[in-house]
Amino acid sequence: xxxxxxxxxxxxxxxxxxxxxxxxxxxxxxxxxxxxxxxxxxxxxxxxxxxxxxxxxxxxxxxxxxxxxxxxxxxxxxxxxxxxxxxxxxxxxxxxxxxxxxxxxxxxxxxxxxxxxxxxxxxxxxxxxxxxxxxxxxxxxxxxxxxxxxxxxxxxxxxxxxxxxxxxxxxxxxxxxxxxxxxxxxxxxxxxxxxxxxxxxxxxxxxxxxxxxxxxxxxxxxxxxxxxxxxxxxxxxxxxxxxxxxxxxxxxxxxxxxxxxxxxxxxxxxxxxxxxxxxxxxxxxxxxxxxxxxxxx
Numbered sequence: 282x283x284x285x286x287x288x289x290x291x292x293x294x295x296x297x298x299x300x301x302x303x304x305x306x307x308x309x310x311x312x313x314x315x316x317x318x319x320x321x322x323x324x325x326x327x328x329x330x331x332x333x334x335x336x337x338x339x340x341x342x343x344x345x346x347x348x349x350x351x352x353x354x355x356x357x358x359x360x361x362x363x364x365x366x367x368x369x370x371x372x373x374x375x376x377x378x379x380x381x382x383x384x385x386x387x388x389x390x391x392x393x394x395x396x397x398x399x400x401x402x403x404x405x406x407x408x409x410x411x412x413x414x415x416x417x418x419x420x421x422x423x424x425x426x427x428x429x430x431x432x433x434x435x436x437x438x439x440x441x442x443x444x445x446x447x448x449x450x451x452x453x454x455x456x457x458x459x460x461x462x463x464x465x466x467x468x469x470x471x472x473x474x475x476x477x478x479x480x481x482x483x484x485x486x487x488x489x490x491x492x493x494x495x496x497x498x499x500x501x502x503x504x505x506x507x508x509x510x511x512x513x514x515x516x517x518x519x520x521x522x523x524x525x526x527x528x529x530x531x532x533x534x535x536x537x538x539x540x541x542x543x544x545x546x547x548x549x550x551x552x553x554x555x556x557x558x559x560x561x562x563x564x565x566x567x568x569x570x571x572x573x574x575x576x577x578x
Contacts, residue, residue, distance in 0.1 A: 331364040331392040331560045338372055340400025344428060346540040347397050353543045354395065357553045364392070364556065372404050377411040388415045392560045393422030396429040397537070401436075413438060417527030422559025424552070425533035430485060442526050443533055445488030451510035454481045454539065458503040459520055462573060463496045466523065466565050468532075468554035471547040475500065478545070481538035482520055484513060493522040494567045521551070523558070523567045530559045530567070 335354055337347045344350075355366035367374070367386065375394070376387050388394075388411055404412070415421050423442065431447035433439040440446050456477050461469050482499060501516035521534040532555040536548050543549065557563050 330362070331562070332390060333358060333364045333366045333393050333395060333556060333560075334374055334386075334388075334391045335366050335368045335395040336372060336375070336398055337368065337370050338398050338402050339370075340398075340402055341431060342399050342428065344397070344399070344538065346537060346543060349540045350397050350426060350537055350543050353549060354552065354556075357549060358556075361553060363553075363562065364560065367391070372402050372408065375404060375412050376408050377414070378407070388412070388419075388421075391415075391421070393424060393556060395424040395426065395556070396432060397426040398432045399428045400431075401433060409436060409439070413442060416442065416529035416531065420528035420561070422529060422556070422561070423526070423531045424555055424559050425531070426552070427481075427483070427535055427537040429533060430483060430535075440487055441492075442531060444493040444522055444524055444531065445485035445533075448484045448486035448512055449510045450481050450483050451508040452482065452504065454479065457482045457520070458500040459497050460500050461497045463494065466494075466496050467558045467563050468551035469496050469521070471550035471554075472497070476547075478536065478542065478548075479539070480536055480542050482518065483535040484511065484518060486512070488519065490517070490571055491569055493519075493524040494569050495519045495572070496521040496523060498572075517572060523555075523565070524569070525567050530561065532556075532559050 333354070335351050337351050339347070351366070351368050355368060358364040358366045374386050374388070374391075377389060378387060380387065394412070394415065416423050425443050428447065430440075430443055430445055434446060456479050459472070459476055459478060461472050461474050461476075463469055464472075464474060495517075497520045499518035499520060501518065504518075505511075506516065520536065521532075523530065523532045525531075534551065534555070536542055536551070554563070558565055
């Protein structure tokens with residue numbers, strides 16, 4: 282009798298032990314499931330990454346900073362988690378043509394195109410038409426870096442889209458005094474209202490404030506206007522602007538000639554925010570306007 286009772290107790294304890302172990306395993310499995318569901322919910326709630334096609338094709342002056350510039354653009358996308366960058370030194374992907382091989386992308390795959398380029402790039406008429414349609418009709422973005430206005434002089438529609446063409450850099454690399462005209466525009470918030478940057482600043486031709494919203498310009502009262510290479514008589518030397526082009530967004534800045542410019546947090550922030558705006562992730566007023574104030578400030 283006693284033996285039977287003891288055996289029963291042992292069985293009961295064993296059962297309780299098994300039940301406890303099973304319960305613990307179930308609780309652990311439940312916790313893992315809840316954690317997995319939370320991770321999935323977080324991933325599903327996050328918007329998919331955007332895609333940037335960054336072109337470093339060169340058919341003119343060779344800028345030593347192009348590699349560092351595009352690597353910085355790629356890093357900014359990775360660190361922010363906002364976009365993936367596809368860096369190319371050719372223009373093959375600037376097309377809406379479908380390729381036979383699945384691993385070759387075209388413009389339909391991207392949300393914005395960035396140019397750090399010079400000269401007459403290798404693009405046929407169909408590619409040129411497709412790039413304009415990518416921005417104007419599809420509502421995608423275009424970001425021009427420094428010598429992007431030193432590109433495609435023989436293609437006037439490109440100059441119209443980007444907002445102007447390079448017309449010398451009268452002061453070469455110098456301590457450029459800059460006035461921020463629109464501190465509320467994405468990317469301009471990283472700068473004080475007035476600052477100095479050591480860089481090569483372009484003078485632009487075929488440029489008009491009737492088409493673009495100037496975000497920042499040189500302080501004409503602090504530069505040598507007697508330089509014989511100064512061609513503008515209106516003392517208007519824009520260093521960054523934005524515009525709406527059809528359904529799309531276009532941003533340009535002359536900053537970035539020197540590799541050191543790309544190490545400046547404020548310049549990095551400007552280009553990151555410009556890319557976000559070009560991709561439609563942020564909103565801002567790009568309405569053209571005249572130079573503000575009687576004194577230009």
